[in-house]
Amino acid sequence: MNGQWYDADAGPLVRPYAVTGGRTKPGPHGVRFDLIALVAVDPEGADAAAESLMGPEHRALLGLCRSETQSVAELAADADLPVGVVRVLLGDLLEGGHVMVSRPVPPAQLPDVRILREVIEGLRAL
Amino acid sequence: MGQHDDRTAGAAPDVDPGPGEDPELAALALKILVAGGFGVGKTTLVGAVSEIRPLRTEEALSEAGELVDDTGGVDQKTTTTVAMDFGRITIRSGLSLYLFGTPGQDRFWFLWDELSQGALGAVVLADTRRLEDCFPAVDYFEHRRIPFVVAVNCFTDARRYGAHDVSRALDLEQGTPVVLCDARDRDSGKEVLIRLVEYAGRVHTARLLDSVEPQADSV
Numbered sequence: 059m060n061g062q063w064y065d066a067d068a069g070p071l072v073r074p075y076a077v078t079g080g081r082t083k084p085g086p087h088g089v090r091f092d093l094i095a096l097v098a099v100d101p102e103g104a105d106a107a108a109e110s111l112m113g114p115e116h117r118a119l120l121g122l123c124r125s126e127t128q129s130v131a132e133l134a135a136d137a138d139l140p141v142g143v144v145r146v147l148l149g150d151l152l153e154g155g156h157v158m159v160s161r162p163v164p165p166a167q168l169p170d171v172r173i174l175r176e177v178i179e180g181l182r183a184l
Numbered sequence: 185m186g187q188h189d190d191r192t193a194g195a196a197p198d199v200d201p202g203p204g205e206d207p208e209l210a211a212l213a214l215k216i217l218v219a220g221g222f223g224v225g226k227t228t229l230v231g232a233v234s235e236i237r238p239l240r241t242e243e244a245l246s247e248a249g250e251l252v253d254d255t256g257g258v259d260q261k262t263t264t265t266v267a268m269d270f271g272r273i274t275i276r277s278g279l280s281l282y283l284f285g286t287p288g289q290d291r292f293w294f295l296w297d298e299l300s301q302g303a304l305g306a307v308v309l310a311d312t313r314r315l316e317d318c319f320p321a322v323d324y325f326e327h328r329r330i331p332f333v334v335a336v337n338c339f340t341d342a343r344r345y346g347a348h349d350v351s352r353a354l355d356l357e358q359g360t361p362v363v364l365c366d367a368r369d370r371d372s373g374k375e376v377l378i379r380l381v382e383y384a385g386r387v388h389t390a391r392l393l394d395s396v397e398p399q400a401d402s403v
């Protein structure tokens with residue numbers, strides 16, 4: 059485990075949050091990513107040197123996003139990490155300029171009839 | 185709602201996109217919740233219509249502890265694990281539906297608050313042998329004005345009731361659809377979702393019109 063993510067002052071670590079160095083809240087932006095916020099790799103952010111400094115979980119998440127834009131929930135399920143942990147790790151990746159995160163559709167914009175019709179047709183065709 | 189102030193980003197649509205947030209990211213994600221009492225068929229329904237995966241959340245008790253467990257004095261980094269069902273239906277590239285099966289126990293209400301944020305709508309699964317188990321979910325979505333349909337999971341050994349009887353027994357607001365379904369059956373599950381999306385579309389459109397038109401019945 060990369061020592062960078064541990065801090066002597068972190069206090070007792072509870073297992074699920076060990077990979078975040080005990081942090082349970084995402085970084086300085088204080089964004090709490092929605093479960094369906096979409097995460098894409100920032101094409102300009104790929105920096106092999108910076109990546110090599112990250113922990114294996116950070117790299118695993120980045121790898122998952124590389125194949126396809128992923129929701130926060132999918133990343134957690136695929137990486138087999140709890141959602142809270144993934145949120146913290148994504149905060150790091152966002153801060154490092156590695157990923158872009160989209161907001162989910164605000165509820166006020168939901169009734170786009172065209173989209174809902176597309177969803178209904180898509181469901182019928184499943 | 186409003187028990188936690190660290191709401192999701194979606195709660196404040198007009199703030200500047202934060203660093204790294206790309207408004208041009210054209211992909212759309214829509215969220216649908218599947219709720220209902222213990223063992224009513226939530227996992228079965230999500231699995232019938234989508235590729236289901238378990239999703240773990242570890243909630244820090246400092247956020248949710250008051251609501252969850254009686255653990256006064258425990259170190260604030262203690263967490264509790266909650267498992268949810270999670271499935272994705274890809275409509276097309278860039279448009280996906282995400283289904284979340286909410287944990288049945290009342291003590292996870294705080295998770296519902298997060299899940300229902302920005303949700304398109306919800307499916308409340310009901311079992312006519314213990315209809316009262318879905319009361320909390322019905323209450324929850326009615327109070328938060330989240331469009332929902334009641335899907336009656338027709339277990340083989342349950343007496344058949346008509347949609348109308350169920351609607352009356354649940355004292356549903358007028359217009360709330362009740363669908364009879366078999367949660368194990370893909371087509372039946374699809375039909376439930378279609379009814380929900382249609383209904384959510386009507387509800388949202390009506391609200392939009394309400395907000396722009398003067399009320400017809402105002403004197």
Ligand SMILES: Nc1nc2c(ncn2[C@@H]2O[C@H](COP(=O)(O)OP(=O)(O)OP(=O)(O)O)[C@@H](O)[C@H]2O)c(=O)[nH]1
Pocket residue numbers: 220221222223224225226227228229288337338339340365366367368
């Ligand atoms: N006969 C019949 N059995 C069903 C039906 N739907 C679900 N079941 C069975 O009922 C049991 C409970 O279903 P689940 O899908 O696990 O229910 P759940 O709501 O996810 O349960 P919890 O997560 O424990 O609250 C399983 O054994 C299912 O196989 C149905 O439509 N008919």
Ligand SMILES: [Mg+2]
Pocket residue numbers: 226227228269285
């Ligand atoms: Mg279940």
